[in-house]
Amino acid sequence: MLRLEGIGHRFGGLEVLRRIDTSVAAGELVGLIGPNGAGKTTLFNIISGFVRPATGRVFFEGRDVTGWKPNVLAALGLVRTFQGARVFPNLTVKESLAIARRPVKGRQGDAAARVIATAQQLFDLDAHAGEEAGSLPSGLMRVLGIAMALSTGAHVLLLDEPAAGLSGEEMEHLQEVIRQLHQAGTTIVVVDHNLHFLMGLVTRAIVLDSGMLIADGPPEAVTADPRVVEAYLGAADLADG
Numbered sequence: 677m678l679r680l681e682g683i684g685h686r687f688g689g690l691e692v693l694r695r696i697d698t699s700v701a702a703g704e705l706v707g708l709i710g711p712n713g714a715g716k717t718t719l720f721n722i723i724s725g726f727v728r729p730a731t732g733r734v735f736f737e738g739r740d741v742t743g744w745k746p747n748v749l750a751a752l753g754l755v756r757t758f759q760g761a762r763v764f765p766n767l768t769v770k771e772s773l774a775i776a777r778r779p780v781k782g783r784q785g786d787a788a789a790r791v792i793a794t795a796q797q798l799f800d801l802d803a804h805a806g807e808e809a810g811s812l813p814s815g816l817m818r819v820l821g822i823a824m825a826l827s828t829g830a831h832v833l834l835l836d837e838p839a840a841g842l843s844g845e846e847m848e849h850l851q852e853v854i855r856q857l858h859q860a861g862t863t864i865v866v867v868d869h870n871l872h873f874l875m876g877l878v879t880r881a882i883v884l885d886s887g888m889l890i891a892d893g894p895p896e897a898v899t900a901d902p903r904v905v906e907a908y909l910g911a912a913d914l915a916d917g
């Protein structure tokens with residue numbers, strides 16, 4: 677579904693990604709982790725077309741899409757959400773969800789319906805139907821943002837810190853929404869600083885440290901890997917949110 681070959685990038689003299697080779701198969705739910713400054717956001721930006729890599733290639737569904745624009749990739753079904761919720765603040769919840777339900781090339785209908793049904797149940801969306809998106813509790817706003825990303829026809833979703841700023845309960849609800857999306861067949865890559873949130877969710881974790889891929893595997897194996905432990909030593913903010 678997604679393949680990276682020799683991705684490298686620098687900002688000025690700073691080498692932020694070094695020869696990243698990895699791939700994500702259709703239907704996987706993958707976490708991308710690493711200490712502050714490891715290069716996670718830059719890698720997300722490269723995959724989603726916001727940054728062109730200095731070296732290497734990005735393949736999406738077998739096609740070399742290196743340097744393709746975000747809107748072109750989104751139209752093909754590769755969509756990235758941003759840190760913090762991006763919703764239309766003046767649309768009501770009901771109007772926002774109507775956008776998310778709109779079938780685009782008939783692809784995301786099931787996934788969007790699934791995420792909306794789950795969110796409706798967990799976040800009591802009906803009670804908020806007439807409220808403006810900009811005035812919602814943060815968890816609900818986050819879920820709306822994800823639902824709206826689906827409206828673009830996403831079958832690969834890159835979620836950038838979806839749990840940031842959420843309460844424990846909201847986080848659990850969000851996990852459930854993401855699980856449902858995954859079960860509906862959406863391929864998902866999540867970056868989050870909260871390892872508790874992430875490791876309870878994903879089936880595979882990829883670890884970046886100083887721009888290098890240092891581990892890749894099941895969450896339990898990765899968190900026990902001495903190189904990962906070392907990379908995280910002293911990074912107190914990564915311990916548990």
Ligand SMILES: Nc1ncnc2c1ncn2[C@@H]1O[C@H](COP(=O)(O)OP(=O)(O)OP(=O)(O)O)[C@@H](O)[C@H]1O
Nearest residue numbers: 687688690692710711712713714715716717718719
């Ligand atoms: N536009 C930019 N110009 C210059 N340096 C940048 C730019 N964007 C990121 N960097 C630097 O590149 C390195 C990697 O940053 P990046 O944001 O990709 O890491 P990250 O793993 O997402 O970090 P965090 O967990 O703190 O969000 C950091 O040292 C950062 O300061």
